[in-house]
Amino acid sequence: MSDVGIPPDQGSGVDDSYRMPRAVRAAQIVAVLMAVIGALCVASSGWLLGGRSALMTAVPFLPGFLLGLVALTFRSVGQSVRIGAILVAALNMLWTVPSITDGHPPGPLGPLSSLVVIVLLFRREARDWFEPAGW
DSSP states (O other): OOOTTOOOOOOTTOOGGGSOOHHHHHHHHHHHHHHHHHHHHHHHHHHHHOHHHHHHHHGGGHHHHHHHHHHTTTTSOSHHHHHHHHHHHHHHHHHHTHHHHHTOTTTTHHHHHHHHHHHHHTSHHHHHHHSOTTO
């Protein structure tokens, strides 16, 4: 017999309701990657130009750092984590728009990454995963 179309056995104790959907995983990766890029920009600015420059570079990345921390809690159950991440991503988008015209980091990367996170977290599979079945 052919095994085509039959999903492989995951073993005992593995339930698909605990597996993070691709949209949520992608949003988590984008948010954490943006926070890591911000940390690298701040560190390189401090190393090359001093502490005052590092502080000035860190200010546009503050909501991005917060979004990265919220993204690390995506394994928590509840809509409040998803809604909080969407609100912080919207704040990050509005916070980083002036950096495009000023020519400072994160530039267009800040609003674009926030928009990607918002779109991914509004998908149905993300909503279904964050909301427990018993609700």
